[in-house]
Amino acid sequence: MKKSSIFGLVVIAIAIAVIISVYSNSSTYGSFKDASNTNSELHIVGHLNKNKQLLYDATKDANYFSFYMKDNKGEECKVVFTGAKPQDFERSEQIVLTGQMKGNEFHATHILMKCPSKYTQDKVEITEARAKQASI
Amino acid sequence: MDNPFKGEHLLPGHLGQFFTILAFGSSLFAAISYYFATNNPTDTSWKRVGRMGARINMIAVVGIGACLYYIIINHLFEYYYAWEHSSRALPTHYIISSFWDGQEGSFWLWTFWQGVLSNILIWKAKSWESPVLAVISLSQAIVATMLVGVEILGSRIGTSPFILLREAIDLKKEVPIFATNAEMYHSYLTYVAKDGNGMNPLLQNYWMVIHPPTLFLGFASMVVPFAYAIAGLWQKRYTEWIKPALSYSLFAMMVLGTGIIMGAFWAYESLSFGGFWAWDPVENASIIPWLILVGAVHVMIVYKNTKHSYITATILTLTSFVLVLYASFLTRSGVLGDTSVHAFTDAGMFWHLVADVVIFLVLAVVLLVIRWKELPRTNKDEETYSREFWMFVGAIFLCLSCFHLVVVSSIPVWNLMFGTKLAPPTDPVKHYNIVQASFAVVVTLLTGFTQFLKYKKTDSAKFFISTVVYLVVAALITLPIIYFTGANKLQFVFILIMVGAIYSVLANGKVLIDSLKGKFKLAGSAVAHIGFGLIMIGALISAGTSKVISENTSGQDFGADFVKVKNNPRENIILYKNAPVVMGKYTVTYVGDSIAAPNHYFKVNYKIIDAAGKVTEEFLLKPNAQANAKMGLIATPDTKHYLFSDLYTHVNMSNAIAVGEGTEAAGHDEADDDKKYEAPIPYEVAVGDTIRFRDGYVVLSSIGKVDKVQDITLNDKDVAIGAKLHVVANSKTYDAEPIYMIRNNNAFDFARKVEDAGLKLRFTKVLPQKGKVEITLYQQPESAKKWIVMRAIQFPDINFLWSGTIIMVIGILLSIFRRNKELKTA
Numbered sequence: 037m038k039k040s041s042i043f044g045l046v047v048i049a050i051a052i053a054v055i056i057s058v059y060s061n062s063s064t065y066g067s068f069k070d071a072s073n074t075n076s077e078l079h080i081v082g083h084l085n086k087n088k089q090l091l092y093d094a095t096k097d098a099n100y101f102s103f104y105m106k107d108n109k110g111e112e113c114k115v116v117f118t119g120a121k122p123q124d125f126e127r128s129e130q131i132v133l134t135g136q137m138k139g140n141e142f143h144a145t146h147i148l149m150k151c152p153s154k155y156t157q158d159k160v161e162i163t164e165a166r167a168k169q170a171s172i
Numbered sequence: 173m174d175n176p177f178k179g180e181h182l183l184p185g186h187l188g189q190f191f192t193i194l195a196f197g198s199s200l201f202a203a204i205s206y207y208f209a210t211n212n213p214t215d216t217s218w219k220r221v222g223r224m225g226a227r228i229n230m231i232a233v234v235g236i237g238a239c240l241y242y243i244i245i246n247h248l249f250e251y252y253y254a255w256e257h258s259s260r261a262l263p264t265h266y267i268i269s270s271f272w273d274g275q276e277g278s279f280w281l282w283t284f285w286q287g288v289l290s291n292i293l294i295w296k297a298k299s300w301e302s303p304v305l306a307v308i309s310l311s312q313a314i315v316a317t318m319l320v321g322v323e324i325l326g327s328r329i330g331t332s333p334f335i336l337l338r339e340a341i342d343l344k345k346e347v348p349i350f351a352t353n354a355e356m357y358h359s360y361l362t363y364v365a366k367d368g369n370g371m372n373p374l375l376q377n378y379w380m381v382i383h384p385p386t387l388f389l390g391f392a393s394m395v396v397p398f399a400y401a402i403a404g405l406w407q408k409r410y411t412e413w414i415k416p417a418l419s420y421s422l423f424a425m426m427v428l429g430t431g432i433i434m435g436a437f438w439a440y441e442s443l444s445f446g447g448f449w450a451w452d453p454v455e456n457a458s459i460i461p462w463l464i465l466v467g468a469v470h471v472m473i474v475y476k477n478t479k480h481s482y483i484t485a486t487i488l489t490l491t492s493f494v495l496v497l498y499a500s501f502l503t504r505s506g507v508l509g510d511t512s513v514h515a516f517t518d519a520g521m522f523w524h525l526v527a528d529v530v531i532f533l534v535l536a537v538v539l540l541v542i543r544w545k546e547l548p549r550t551n552k553d554e555e556t557y558s559r560e561f562w563m564f565v566g567a568i569f570l571c572l573s574c575f576h577l578v579v580v581s582s583i584p585v586w587n588l589m590f591g592t593k594l595a596p597p598t599d600p601v602k603h604y605n606i607v608q609a610s611f612a613v614v615v616t617l618l619t620g621f622t623q624f625l626k627y628k629k630t631d632s633a634k635f636f637i638s639t640v641v642y643l644v645v646a647a648l649i650t651l652p653i654i655y656f657t658g659a660n661k662l663q664f665v666f667i668l669i670m671v672g673a674i675y676s677v678l679a680n681g682k683v684l685i686d687s688l689k690g691k692f693k694l695a696g697s698a699v700a701h702i703g704f705g706l707i708m709i710g711a712l713i714s715a716g717t718s719k720v721i722s723e724n725t726s727g728q729d730f731g732a733d734f735v736k737v738k739n740n741p742r743e744n745i746i747l748y749k750n751a752p753v754v755m756g757k758y759t760v761t762y763v764g765d766s767i768a769a770p771n772h773y774f775k776v777n778y779k780i781i782d783a784a785g786k787v788t789e790e791f792l793l794k795p796n797a798q799a800n801a802k803m804g805l806i807a808t809p810d811t812k813h814y815l816f817s818d819l820y821t822h823v824n825m826s827n828a829i830a831v832g833e834g835t836e837a838a839g840h841d842e843a844d845d846d847k848k849y850e851a852p853i854p855y856e857v858a859v860g861d862t863i864r865f866r867d868g869y870v871v872l873s874s875i876g877k878v879d880k881v882q883d884i885t886l887n888d889k890d891v892a893i894g895a896k897l898h899v900v901a902n903s904k905t906y907d908a909e910p911i912y913m914i915r916n917n918n919a920f921d922f923a924r925k926v927e928d929a930g931l932k933l934r935f936t937k938v939l940p941q942k943g944k945v946e947i948t949l950y951q952q953p954e955s956a957k958k959w960i961v962m963r964a965i966q967f968p969d970i971n972f973l974w975s976g977t978i979i980m981v982i983g984i985l986l987s988i989f990r991r992n993k994e995l996k997t998a
Contacts, residue, residue: 043568054575054576054607059594061597062595063595063596063598077598079595079598098744119743120961123807
């Protein structure tokens with residue numbers, strides 16, 4: 037067999053390995069109900085319940101933020117985020133959470149929110165908050 | 173035609189709109205003319221009109237820029253683009269960057285650079301002019317369609333930057349009174365568009381003035397190697413195109429690389445995520461074509477030296493440009509919506525952008541298929557101990573790394589195509605880091621040991637000796653470095669990168685030293701590889717060993733469950749004004765604020781105090797925030813740069829800043845003011861007595877008659893006495909003198925505040941019988957005291973990354989000179 041054919045096979049093998057690793061690392065979008073049935077982290081899309089309490093008091097704990105979110109199936113759950121409250125959180129229209137269930141609370145490691153821009157209704161701007169700093 | 177709307181300046185818009193149409197028309201004309209010029213080389217008239225088209229196109233593009241610039245600089249807010257991206261308060265240099273704040277402006281940058289490159293090629297490309305410019309003009313025409321914004325068959329093609337505000341937004345719907353009152357509607361400029369929205373404060377950074385033009389010059393210049401490759405296939409000049417295209421490829425690689433790192437530097441300096449790279453799909457989109465281009469350049473050099481790997485060189489060159497277009501689709505079509513922080517949202521151009529990718533992809537694939545059988549190839553197998561074989565392997569590994577980035581960044585695209593519901597990895601940074609690190613290990617090692625190989629055939633014994641010797645030395649150097657930086661605690665693959673990067677620096681250092689002895693033409697690649705090695709070292713140490721020093725250990729009572737959550741990164745800490753907190757080796761104090769509208773700076777003092785209690789180092793960082801009425805609170809970090817480490821400080825939240833700051837009506841009445849304090853406590857004190865409070869104490873040092881009380885003129889009958897108080901709070905001292913006054917048998921008193929200590933002091937009574945006076949102390953509750961919530965991160969050795977970039981750019985520049993010289997002597 038030619039050397040280039042062997043190398044070609046190696047490349048194909050690595051490419052397949054990449055796809056498998058991405059697929060196995062990829063997560064799913066789900067609901068709070070899915071979250072309580074699994075131990076792995078997942079993404080939940082929903083919106084903030086603006087009628088319930090948003091708790092962030094920096095003078096008590098600068099790293100505790102909790103709120104209530106309704107997922108797309110209408111189920112509501114208390115969400116706890118370790119970190120500061122993202123700016124303009126109250127204005128968010130849609131929230132994408134990453135995290136997992138701990139008891140009755142959903143512990144989010146990552147919040148991505150979409151805010152309607154105040155001046156144009158057809159445009160949205162996106163901001164995000166991350167609990168952990170980027171690290172390797 | 174009479175314009176019923178008062179105060180609008182329609183001329184620049186009409187002119188600009190004319191130029192966009194002209195830009196499209198002239199580039200299409202140039203593309204067609206150059207097409208016929210290529211197919212009829214004997215008829216020079218086609219070439220002449222083609223040149224004319226390209227030059228008119230350049231004029232039109234400059235015209236678009238001039239009109240848009242005129243609109244922005246003169247604050248013509250009747251134009252949507254100016255209203256959306258600029259404002260009167262914006263300083264001039266940021267007005268320039270507001271120019272490319274939106275999609276339209278960045279398309280303009282692209283078409284501008286492409287136009288400049290076209291004109292350079294008309295001048296330089298000689299026999300390649302017609303086919304190359306036919307391709308570039310086609311690309312130029314397609315970019316122009318993104319800007320025309322005309323309606324064809326009911327759908328709008330592209331978005332014009334010259335759309336009026338009233339055309340972009342239905343004002344009658346937004347402001348109901350306009351629907352009923354035509355007169356008010358016609359003078360809408362005096363009501364709704366007096367000022368623009370301004371730019372996102374995060375973009376108000378000097379890097380945003382220079383980063384986008386650099387990045388887009390990089391993207392735009394990638395069309396040149398693509399055009400050469402197409403021209404080579406088209407003209408059947410298969411082997412010739414590589415030589416002239418090499419310099420342009422190196423140029424694109426240098427500029428795009430610089431642009432990407434500039435973006436990283438901007439993110440590091442002014443964004444809050446605390447790092448220089450977050451693997452956001454938008455960041456990935458810029459690096460995807462770059463990686464393929466770097467691979468393409470290496471395979472082109474392989475071909476030039478050995479006549480091997482022609483097909484790979486061509487395919488990679490073609491792919492790199494198609495990936496530029498794909499990246500532009502990813503970031504601009506809104507497809508990334510759920511997964512990215514800073515992708516543009518869909519401006520109705522989804523299919524337009526798809527078409528852009530498809531046109532060039534089909535062009536490349538069709539030409540390759542037609543010419544496939546004729547393409548030059550070698551049947552001889554490459555030698556294992558040859559430089560070309562391992563360069564080829566390296567290029568393929570770059571492609572694999574790129575492949576991985578494409579697969580993950582495109583998850584939303586796969587969902588769209590296959591109807592799946594995949595989400596990106598839950599910890600994307602970790603996922604990317606591990607996978608990309610594995611490729612980086614291979615690539616760094618290859619940039620090292622390939623230097624010991626020669627083209628064609630190398631003596632294997634000699635090669636193994638030098639490779640192994642250098643590898644051992646690299647490993648020996650790595651040990652102390654990872655030990656002292658703390659990188660030894662990282663995953664093994666990162667330590668391997670460290671070995672690889674150091675190995676690459678050493679091996680290329682040897683080549684550099686040799687080149688100084690005479691083989692000077694090898695210096696370029698050696699320097700560039702050293703730069704790349706340093707980038708890897710810097711990125712690895714700074715990202716891998718960065719340390720959050722603001723770790724908040726003061727656990728709070730949200731239940732034990734909360735604290736127990738594993739990996740709980742309590743990175744934010746609250747600092748009360750003037751209350752020092754020890755973080756790592758620093759004593760950090762929030763000492764105050766300074767406001768230079770629209771920025772609110774938080775002054776954070778850092779001190780290093782040695783064992784003897786002496787301050788060995790002291791500096792002030794001023795992270796700032798803008799309380800933007802439209803976008804809310806937007807914070808920018810500040811960083812202390814040392815040679816071997818950086819200290820990054822970012823304020824997340826504060827009660828010292830309020831939206832609409834500075835516009836607040838002054839003068840609250842006294843009763844309101846008292847509400848800000850806890851219940852007052854009166855103290856009866858004599859001279860010399862001390863009053864204690866939460867943060868310190870107050871000493872009554874003396875009582876004396878005063879002659880002047882603010883702006884009240886005292887007459888003979890008035891009695892005014894002041895209590896000189898010495899306040900010590902948080903180991904700082906202040907003086908205050910509240911005053912007690914009797915006028916017309918009525919007692920008044922004038923309180924004094926010590927804002928820093930959160931105190932208000934009143935001289936409320938004189939008690940002559942006891943020889944005492946009554947001082948009433950108002951203390952601010954803990955929560956009313958000014959505080960900031962901040963995060964501080966230490967980034968060691970990040971300067972390796974920045975200096976590595978500069979070295980890499982110098983190296984590529986040297987290579988460009990070398991290749992240009994070869995072209996001339998050839």
